[in-house]
Structures are given as C-alpha cells and as structure tokens.
Amino acid sequence: MARLSGKVALVTGAASVPGLGSATAKRFAEEGAMVYCTDRDEAGAERVAADIRAGGGEAEALGHDVTSEADWDRVMAAIDAAHGRLDVLVNNAGIAVLRPIGDLTTNDWKLQNDVNLNSVFYGTKRAVLAMRRHGKGGSIINISSVVGQVGVPGCGAYAAAKGGVRLFSKSVAIECAVENIRVNTVHPGMILTNIMDVAMTDNAENYDVLVATIPMGRLGDPDDIANMNLFLASDESRYCTGAEFTVDGGMTAQ
Structure with missing residues (x-):
C-alpha cells in the first residue's frame, strides 16, 4: 500500500528507539511518504533515517531543537527548498518530569512547558503558513497524552502542557478548517518507550498505580500510536479536524 504516496512529512523527536517519533517516521515511509x-540528537535521527532508507523508504535527518524558533525556521526552510511543500507535521518531541507538587521545581515546570507546549505552537504556526503557501491543505498531528484529558497524580506540569496542546489544537483547527488544513491531537496512554522508562525510574510508585488502571492489562507499543498517526496523516481522515484520538488500552474509559 501507499497511503501517503507523494506526501512530505516532518516528524519531530524522531531519534529515540523505541519511541513514538521513530515508529511514526518508519510507518510513514512504509506508506510512501x-x-x-x-x-536534538541529530546522530540518533540519522540512524532512524538510515534504517528507513535501508528498507527502501525516503528519509532525511536534521538536527532540531524544537524549543528554538530559529531552529524551526531553519528546518522549514530546508524542507521548502527541497520540496516546496509540507503535507504532514507530527509535533511529537516531548519530555516528562513526573513529580508530586511538593517536589516539582520551577525549572521542571518551565522545561516541560517549553518542550511540550511552546514547541507545538512554534511548529504548528510554521506548518500552517507553509500549507497555506502550497494551497493544498495538510494534516497537523499534535501529540498530547491521556494526562492532557484526565488528572493523574505526579503529573502537574506535564498535564498543564499536554492539556494546553489539546485545546490549542482545537482552536487552530477551527481557524484553518476552511483551508483543508486539519489539526488533531493524539493522546497516548502508557506506551513502552524510552521516555516511559525515564518516567518509571523517576516516579516508580505512581507508575505502579497507573499500570494497574489499564483495562487491557498491558502497556501499548509505539506502533499503536504510529498507526493512529498514519490514519490522521492520510486522506482517509479527510473529515477529521479539531478532534482528539485516545490510544490507551481503555485507561480513560473508566
């Protein structure tokens, strides 16, 4: 199949393996993008791109600090120079520092909002402008979290950022709907990635509590998110905008 044939896609936070970004990049390439x-880890991003190319797909890697507007401008200019268009943006880069409020520092708060929320604004704005120039619409997929939908202990700063991503995306979706620029959020639950490993180590007690709340009784796989992203990137989701797609094994259905 080639569900993304002819499309140019940008996936941030694509270096980590296992990770949502690397899984999404590989899935997109398999479908022709x-x-x-x-x-920020350019060498890691290049390893993922090299794996894609080795498998017959098309991919390039770029170093990218998503908290830097200058870096966003540089990355978007490189894509525009090479292709003259951007069809899909996945704002995936993120960080989790999970601590109860009494232990949460101001730096923890600022860092998570900078990486998880401000970067989404920087990228979404630039993607909208690029898609407008091309005039063919496009799909912006902003990765939020179940923690952006429901309260979870130890996740105050992370929740603030991810909840912000959710409502920011809905607002932009309404603004851009008539231009066929679609903006949706994906809300992963407990997914087995490197960032989850860090969270488990940092907040082991809360991790045990969270796992016990998953009706399916297991953590998800990065491909579970990659496949949802694929649907939203493809024309199959052409009537979906301003929506939130939860992939959590039933965690928030209770």
Whole structure:
C-alpha cells in the first residue's frame, strides 16, 4: 500500500528507539511518504533515517531543537527548498518530569512547558503558513497524552502542557478548517518507550498505580500510536479536524 504516496512529512523527536517519533517516521515511509526525521540528537535521527532508507523508504535527518524558533525556521526552510511543500507535521518531541507538587521545581515546570507546549505552537504556526503557501491543505498531528484529558497524580506540569496542546489544537483547527488544513491531537496512554522508562525510574510508585488502571492489562507499543498517526496523516481522515484520538488500552474509559 501507499497511503501517503507523494506526501512530505516532518516528524519531530524522531531519534529515540523505541519511541513514538521513530515508529511514526518508519510507518510513514512504509506508506510512501518522504519523511524528515528531526531531533536534538541529530546522530540518533540519522540512524532512524538510515534504517528507513535501508528498507527502501525516503528519509532525511536534521538536527532540531524544537524549543528554538530559529531552529524551526531553519528546518522549514530546508524542507521548502527541497520540496516546496509540507503535507504532514507530527509535533511529537516531548519530555516528562513526573513529580508530586511538593517536589516539582520551577525549572521542571518551565522545561516541560517549553518542550511540550511552546514547541507545538512554534511548529504548528510554521506548518500552517507553509500549507497555506502550497494551497493544498495538510494534516497537523499534535501529540498530547491521556494526562492532557484526565488528572493523574505526579503529573502537574506535564498535564498543564499536554492539556494546553489539546485545546490549542482545537482552536487552530477551527481557524484553518476552511483551508483543508486539519489539526488533531493524539493522546497516548502508557506506551513502552524510552521516555516511559525515564518516567518509571523517576516516579516508580505512581507508575505502579497507573499500570494497574489499564483495562487491557498491558502497556501499548509505539506502533499503536504510529498507526493512529498514519490514519490522521492520510486522506482517509479527510473529515477529521479539531478532534482528539485516545490510544490507551481503555485507561480513560473508566
């Protein structure tokens, strides 16, 4: 199949393996997209892009600090120079520092909002402008979290950022709907990634509590999110905008 044939896609936070970004980049390439894998870890992003190319897909890697507007401008200019268009943006880069409020520092708060929320604004704005120039619409997929939908202990700063992503995306979706620029959020639950490993180590007690709340009784796989992102990137989701797609094994259905 080639559900993304002819599309140019940018996936941020694509270096980590296992990770949502790397899984999404690989899935997009399998379906025919030209994928830009970006990450602050440029060498890691290049390894993911090289794996894609080795498998017959099209991919390039770029170093990218998503908290820097100048870096966003540089990355978008490189894509525009090479292709003259951007069809799909996945704002995936993120960080989790899970601590109860008494232990949460101001730096923890600022860092998570900078990486998880401000970067989504920077990227979404630039993607909208690029898609407008091309005039063919496009799909912006902003990765939020179940923690952006319901309260979870130890996740105050993370929740603030991810909840912000959710409502920011709905507002932009309404603004851009008539231009066929679609903006949706994906809300992963407990997914087995490197960032989850960090969260487990940092907040082991709360991790045990969270796992016990998953009706399916297991953590999700990065491909579970990649497949949802694929649907939203493809024309199959052409009537979906301003929506939130939860992939959590039933965690928030209770």
